[in-house]
Structure formats: structure tokens, C-alpha cells
Amino acid sequence: MERVGMMNNSSNGQSLWHSSSQSPKTPTTMLDRALSSRRPHSDADLPDSGESGTDESKTKRPHVYLLASNFVSRIGHQWLPCLIIALLFLVLLFLTSLAFHSSSFVCVSRFDPAARIGFFGFDGLESDFGALGVPWCRSKHGKEVEWTSKDLLKALEEFVPIYETRPIKNNMHGMGFDHSFGLWFMARWLKPELMIESGAFKGHSTWVMRQAMPDTPIISLTPRHPEKYLKKGPAYVDGNCTYFAGKDFVDFGSVDWKNVLKKHGVKDLNRVLVFFDDHQNELKRIKQALKAGFQHLIFEDNYDTGTGDHYSLRQICDQSYIKGGGHSCFKDSDEARIRSNRKKFWEKAVDTEELCGPGETWWGVRGEMRDDFNHSNTQISYNQHFQNSRYVESILDVYWELPPVAGPSLTHQSRYDPARSTPPVVADGRRRLFQRIGLGRLDKSVFNGYTQMYWKILSSSVFMVVGTMAERWTNTALLVIDMQNDFIEEGSVTQVKGGKAIVPNVIRVVELARQRGVLVVWDKRFLLSVLKVVREHDPQGRDVEIFRRHHYRSEKVGPVVKGTLGSKLVDGLNIREEEDYKIVKTRFSAFFGTHLHSFLQTSGFTKLVIAGVQTPNCIRQTVFDAVELDYPDVTVIVDATAAATPEIHTANILDMRNIGVKTPTLHEWSEEFA
């Protein structure tokens, strides 16, 4: 939850929206003003136009007709010209009114720009703003959640009566209805074995999780124990919860999770749900969660770019190359105009003043990576921000944002900008549905504070790459050389004796490179980080080195003949046909007679990492060529390459080291980024 209770500045804790809906006073927020001219003063006065939508603006028309007829009666003696003018005026008014309301106040949807124009109508503002889009983190492989909007709707109906029994009725500075619902829904759906929360405040979110999973243990990390709040008013302390609170407080990142989980008998980390509502930099939390091995994370506050007190996923994934990212910080730009117009209607809209920092920085909040309730902020460069998003997307299996439960006109919200959120579960205008599922019974103030809560699944066994270190991996290509059956498996005339032993290491190198590769070459999606360099020879050996041609003269199939089992990669080396690039060579060097150099050059790869067999021939020759061709950074993973004997291997590695080639072990290579 956002701490600053913009909607809630009345002393009795009731929201302005609440008080304004109680009595027909002067509207108090910009949205209030915008909508109050178009709606009756209280909900009870609203005609129920059914689920197809309520055109509340129609209530304004009688005043217009009244004014027109008064005008005609006052100027009765010049009746003919005046009547014509009045008629023209009425026609004009009618047409304007049609333009305003014909698409009605219904179903505002991110995917329905036409409806949005109808929603705002004012100056094409909405269609303009739509072009600015919504930042969205991309899940790998396009995975999505299994629940549907129908499931959400059904669950909403179930949740309303549960929510009505909450012990903390006024949870200002804590979760409102939307996020309580989201947390309850996801916990119930995912059925975790253990739930962990970071940031409990008075215990409302603990209570929500308990409602979802009555018997599941909870671990709660929060600096102040919720029982402390009991002295002053309602709070919730759970009987099946281990609190790391008060003097026992430990920050999530410092908990010895291995030990704690062992104590709780948790074996499968995939069955643990971690809920963060602690306003810490989400990148930091993701790295900590990954390190501990957690996969299911829910973050309560997913602030939009330019808003909030910590670096959120939305901010991280807001990038210049996506629609909605790369914001313009020019004061005279279209974006600045649109933003400033929207600010009049939605408190959550940010204008360029708020969005942009020094030097036209726009990512995060004014170019800052915020942390710890805005207490610790760091200015980051666009490049760092960019690397952060590449990193996050490389480990993201599923990313799902909870939509607002109901449209802003139903909940009287001004705290989220509908143009920058997912379509509500109960779309705007569906008043009858809103009432039917019981949402109408709730105080309007509980709908405030929606900030795009989200759930994500992280990939398991992900290699951590930290911030700027990731930059080292830009423009890097891994060359996996000759890891084919005929060079590795016993019984082949071309078997390299030490080859079999390095297979697991080569597999690991590929895994790591792939994880980093996603990160480092993502911006050039069409490029690939793993290059398989293989031999594929003519059955008669006409393209093989002369000294080997005799292998092809017998009845037997020669080594690595194209299409044979011997030419296939060894088992376990999971090269992805569709993803990884293949270079076929017929000589030792991967550069000789191939287009490797041209490929690397034109694709922007300058750094090479090499694994495979065998050290004195193909590895060495490729490495020497790379050095001769002025590749500035060549690495040979010393235990992911092999020769017939350790002595040959060591001597050749020494030669390569002597010409400036890096020769780390696999462990050293991976440790660089641990």
C-alpha cells in the first residue's frame, strides 16, 4: 500500500470519496469534479440501467433543455431569428452530447480503445494516451496464468462476505479490498505449504492469508509486532504464525532460509508462497528470493513509472523500446501535454515534472531506483535500468497483474489511472453486477489504493547476474566446438580421450550462457548467444583434411558424416535447434572456410567464450584465429575443453594463456557472477 493516504485526509479516516458520496457537497477531487457533473449525488439516486451500462451523464440533459427554453421565452419578441438560433444551438448541443456519450460509460478496456475514447471523450485525450501504453514484464515462453476472469468474478462473490468479517475495518496504510482479494485468491488457488509475508503492519494481510488457507503455517517478518497495535485498536495476531518481529525482526534478505524452512519441514520450495508488502526495492527482493530458491512471489505495490517509494517491476520493465516506455521529458512534447491533462482527472497520473529527473531521466522515479519507503535512493543510468529489466525478464516464468476489482466510476476511484491498468474484473458501468456480487455493500474507501499488485513465478535454478556485472556479458558468444558423438563416444576412430569427462561441464557452460545470453542479447532478439560449431563431412571425405581422408575409404561410414548418428551432438547437450546458431566447419578452426567471422562481426559479438574438443587442434586453432582477427576478449573454459592427455591439454592451454587468452575453470567463470 502506498503510505501517503492521498484519498484519506479526513481526520476520521473516511475517504474524501466516502464523505462526498454521503452528502452532496462540493466535489473534493479532480475526478470527483469530472464525474459529479455527470452523475447524481448519491448512488441511491442512480437509475439502474442494467449490466449493459449506465449512462449517468444523461442526468445533465434536462438542465440543458430548461436553459434553452428559458432563453427562448426571454427573447420571445424577436422569436423567429432567435428560434432559428436556438434550434441550431440545440442541434449542435445534441450532436455534441451524442459524441460524448454514445459509446457510454461501459467496459473501459485496455483492449478497446474505442470504448476509452467514449469514456473520456474530452479531447481525444484517451486515444492519445493509449499510445503511451502500459509497461508490462514479459514472461518467458509466453506463459500465462491458468485462471480466467470468470474464476476471478466467481471468487469475488465469495470473498465479499469474508472481507466483511475482517478484524481491521480501517486499514489505512495497509491493503484495501482489491489487494486483499488478490492475495486471498492467489493463496487459495496456489495452495502453498507455507506462506511467508514481509511487511505485516497491523496484521491484515496475515488475516487475509489465513482466510485463504486455514491450516497453512505462516512466517511473518515485520519490524513492529502486530500485537503492539492491539493496545491502540484492532489488529490481528495469528496463532499458527512464526513472527520475526519486534526484537526478533530479521530482514527477508538476512534470514537463514535453509534453516528456517528445515524447521518447518518444507522440502519443495515451489510450494512456498512469498508475499511482499514491505516497500523495498523489488529487484533486491527478487534476487534475495532467488538466492533462497523461492519461486512464487507476490508483490503488493507495483508502482507505475514515476510513482511510488520503491523500484517496482512495472518500473523495471518500462523500457524505451516498448509502447508506453521511453518517456519523453520535453516540456513541450505531446506526452507532457497528455500527462498534464490526465493529471486533472486521475491522482495516479503523473505529469512530466514528477516523472522526469535531471538530464531527462524517466525510469524508476526521476531516474532513481528507490528503496525502503523512499529512504534510500540511488540514481541509476539508463543502461543499468535496461540491464535490470533484461535480468528480470530472463528469470520470469509468469508475470500476472491483478486487475482492479471494479471500474473507477463504480468505486469512485481516482487513485489508479484506467488507461494504465488492466481492465477491471467488473467493468465500468456494470452497476447491477457490482451490486449483485455484494461490492456495493462495501465502503467506497476500501477500493482505494490499487497499485497493480502482481504475482510472478521465477525460473528455478537461475544463475544470478548482478546489475552492472551483466554488462560484461553484452556482445558475448559461446562457441561449443565439436561436441559430437564421433569425437566423444568410445569406439570412434576420432574419439578424443578426455572428451567424455568434460561433457557435464560443457552442459553447464551452455546452461549458464543461455541464462546470461537471454540477458545479454535480448535487445537484439534475433541474435543468439550459443553457437554450435560442428563438423559435417561428405560421406566420401572429399572435404576433410588430407591426413584423415583414409577414414572414408573403407566400407564403414567415416567420422562425422552429415546426417549420421556420429555427427549428432552428445546426449545431454541440449542445443536448441530453433534457437542456437549452427556453424559447420570442415577444418580445425571455426573461422576457416566458414562465415563465423562475418556472423560475429555483423551481429555485434566481440567477446568469445570457447568450450569443446579438442584443445590442441580445433580449440587452439579457433582461439589463435580469433586473436589474429583482433577479437579483444577470448576465454577458454579450461575444464570444459579436453585433449587426448592432460599433458597435451595443459601445454596448449599455457600457449593460449601466453597470447592473452583467459583460461578460467568453470567454477571461476561462474563465480565471477555469483
Ligand SMILES: C[S@@+](CC[C@H](N)C(=O)[O-])C[C@H]1O[C@@H](n2cnc3c(N)ncnc32)[C@H](O)[C@@H]1O
Ligand atoms: C504497507 S505496510 C504493510 C501492510 C500490510 N501488509 C497490510 O496489508 O495491512 C508496510 C509494512 O512493512 C514494514 N516494514 C518496513 N521495513 C520492512 C522490512 N525491511 N521488512 C519487512 N517489513 C518491513 C512496515 O513496518 C510496515 O508494517
